Amino acid sequence: MTTAPTSQNPPDRSTNYHYLGLAGAHTILTNASQETYANLVTTLKANGGNGAMMCVHGGVGLGKTFAVNLHLDELAPHTTLRVKLSSAKLQALREALYKKLDLPGEPPDRITRCENMIRAALSEGPRVLVVDEAQWLDTRAFEFIRELWDDENTRFAVVLVGAENCYQKIKKRPALESRILLWQRYTPLTPTEVLTTIPQYHPIWTGRSADDLLWIDDLACHGNFRQWARVTYLLQEAMDTPPYPAYSRDLVRAVFSRLDPTSRHAT
Numbered sequence: 001m002t003t004a005p006t007s008q009n010p011p012d013r014s015t016n017y018h019y020l021g022l023a024g025a026h027t028i029l030t031n032a033s034q035e036t037y038a039n040l041v042t043t044l045k046a047n048g049g050n051g052a053m054m055c056v057h058g059g060v061g062l063g064k065t066f067a068v069n070l071h072l073d074e075l076a077p078h079t080t081l082r083v084k085l086s087s088a089k090l091q092a093l094r095e096a097l098y099k100k101l102d103l104p105g106e107p108p109d110r111i112t113r114c115e116n117m118i119r120a121a122l123s124e125g126p127r128v129l130v131v132d133e134a135q136w137l138d139t140r141a142f143e144f145i146r147e148l149w150d151d152e153n154t155r156f157a158v159v160l161v162g163a164e165n166c167y168q169k170i171k172k173r174p175a176l177e178s179r180i181l182l183w184q185r186y187t188p189l190t191p192t193e194v195l196t197t198i199p200q201y202h203p204i205w206t207g208r209s210a211d212d213l214l215w216i217d218d219l220a221c222h223g224n225f226r227q228w229a230r231v232t233y234l235l236q237e238a239m240d241t242p243p244y245p246a247y248s249r250d251l252v253r254a255v256f257s258r259l260d261p262t263s264r265h266a267t
Helices: 031-045 064-075 090-100 111-122 139-150 164-171 191-201 210-221 225-239 249-256
Strands: 053-058 080-084 127-132 156-162 180-186
Touching: 031 053, 031 064, 031 156, 031 180, 053 064, 053 164, 064 080, 064 127, 064 156, 080 090, 090 111, 090 139, 111 139, 139 156, 156 164, 164 180, 191 210, 191 225, 210 225, 210 249, 225 249
Parallel strands: 053 156, 053 180, 080 127, 127 156
Antiparallel strands: none
16 A cells, blocks of 8 residues: 555455454455545645544444544554553543553552553553544543643544444534544445445455345345355355355355345335
8 A cells, every 4th residue: 555545455454353363365455445535645744744643433234443544553553552442431541551561560549640640651642642542522522632642742643433423422522522623424336436445355245246235235245345244154164064065045045144134124
């Protein structure tokens, strides 16, 4: 991948990012992913190279976190701090940052000392803080991120990645919202994108008819990359199990029967 993304696919360094560790899956540079790349470049270059703030939001399973992680592996491989919290509380965020910054020992019990050590570490050089599932953060945790970024001595970009309601939660916090340089909303793949993307995504779909791909998307996947990965995984498993059936719509229907019925239309 170059500093300016093209229509060609980037080198595949995403083995650990593919849902279910799907064997044979390829990394596809979608329109949304290209936009994420460009937004990250802008965000990291802003503020004299110290970084700005951006938010990537949208429904689950659309590839937001995948794209952010993959592109930051290229843009900031040694300075990215990835935080995904199990609690919305400020204490959890503070402790996660302390550990991600490789600060010594356990986080100090004294809040002021702990926060001062975090600020000092964030002033040592440009970094990128990625907060995944950001919609779960409470008000104080959001404000702590803003306060850290506002500190005149710290040097880091912030990438908030969250579900659709992440946008609404940030919008309700004017002090934070006013500091977001870029917003990007992920939406499901369109039928046209399904036809151009999915045959490249995994060999099992190479050469399948447009009718088949749109049928599967309409009945089960709905433009959702994670759902396509789920169907691909189950179909590959079925084809790799004796008596090793060949691809057919009947086999796909058998895969559909294993899915959550609320996520698919009736066949």
